[in-house]
Amino acid sequence: MPSKYKSLKEECYEANMQLNALNLVVYTFGNVSAVDRADGIFAIKPSGVPYEILKPEDIVIVDFDNNIVEGDKRPSSDTKTHAYLYKHWETIGGVAHTHATYSVAWAQAQRDIPIFGTTHADHLTTDIPCAPPMADELIRGNYEHNTGIQIIDCFKEKGLSYQETEMVLIGNHGPFAWGKDAAKAVYNSKVLEVVAEMAYLTLQINPNAPRLKESLIRKHYDRKHGKDAYYGQ
Template identity: 65%
Template sequence: MSAYKYLKEEVYEANMELPRKGLVLYTFGNVSGIDRQAGVVAIKPSGVPYEELRVEDIVVVDLDNQLVEGAMRPSSDTKTHTLLYRHFNTVGGICHTHSTHAVAWAQAMRPIPNLGTTHADHLVASVPVTDVMSDEAIKGDYEHETGLQILDKFKELDLSPEEVEMVLVACHGPFTWGKTPAKAVYNSAVLEELARMAYLTLTINPATPAIKQSLVDKHYFRKHGKDAYYGQGC
């Protein structure tokens, strides 16, 4: 029996939620999860269709990308995941998709503006987009450089990965994260809906302004922080 059975099962279930939510086609995406005490990451194997994926196929690597367990190659995005885990210390799961509307914003190289309360319910800022990767970086360790692009943008904008759990990689697509793999997938679904809503809003009225700060604060902090009152509590 695998020493990481619990983690592989959790990551498998999170991966299988992607096609159920319409966030992936064929092999377009991956979810990982981390056991920080053991120092290992479980992630979808590269290029395996979701309808063929099994729990035992999930690959386990360490934070230096060395294979710990598994018969298949891990996702080609593994180095992006492990770099984010090394720098975003509270993250327990990471998700990458090529969902249609989020990718459209990434390809347009535009952040998704905060236009309404649905967006404000989930984060106080626009969904950031990274800079376009240089030719030198593309020719180098591409997946590692993708992670650096994300880290650089969060540093530039002084964003907290706990408050902004999503990003667009310019010309590529979205990455999201959360305390668990399931929460990372949840955030991917939310991001796709925010991207779709913003696209429709700006199609109807290209001059739509950002939501005013008082509404951002009301909607965000009624769900987050010590004074949150949305839902049923613990």
């Protein structure tokens, strides 16, 4: 009997393969999940399986309390972070985590990525936040669960909306991104990497480069995402 989660597994599989095609991962350094809110479960990449041999049926189904619902394989070691985000941010449909080069460099530098241009403002209106490293006892404890708390705490402290800012850097670690589905989470991971490279180069050319001014931020964000958006079909 075919799995009732067949199409969710395929969506998750395709999104994981995109990470690889978009040069966002080497080896197994990344994972994407896709949620089914009606069933209260999500599909996620199995831990440590190389992309070259990954198959749709290897994808693992997990609930929001980290119980395996279907699958022979162990899910990604970052599963609890995905679960925590799905549980607390009720409109997201996909989550992606990578170790993409420029995103990681900013995370290791423990710096927010300043909004320098319209490529950035086409996607979000704020700097890309970098969450500070957790306290030692949280790292030694339920680490991946606490990474979820770390992300949400960072958004609360900075007064950010997860529906407008769909990406974050974890200090010393790397990026997480999310969106309405798994494909959008991967798209946001790529946008983050592109913006991270551009911001890096901008500061190398002009260490005093100014942030984008408010009128340009609003114009570019709103023409794609505002109520009178006129970008796209």
